[in-house]
Amino acid sequence: MTPVELEAALKALDVPAKAGAYVPPDGVSLTLHVASGGSSLAVGRVEHLRVAGELLVARSPKTTTAVLLSGVIAIGREGSGTEGRRPAGFGA
Secondary structure (H helix, E strand, O other): OOHHHHHHHHHHOOOOEEOOEEOOOOOOEEEEEEEEOOEEEEEEEEOEEEEEOOEEEEEOOOOEEEEEHHHEEEEEEEOOOOOOOOOOOOOO
16 A cells, blocks of 8 residues: 555544544544565554654554555454444433
8 A cells, every 4th residue: 555545545434633643533443454575564553653754653542553555455444433423312
């Protein structure tokens, strides 16, 4: 994936850029799918992304992982966030 493709994918997934990093809304996490040389890796529960040269640095609650941006083949979004949430009960 190129930086332009990354930006387009994150924009399509409604993940805004903040201060040079990409941070999904509350209640939302990302999964990066990375492949190289016939092997694949999924990096889940990502809460913060930033590009550092040719690397994509992904931070989850327990780990920080750096992968080659060119090896990222897909990005998934989990959770709905707080947008569009309806409170329980009969309220508006």
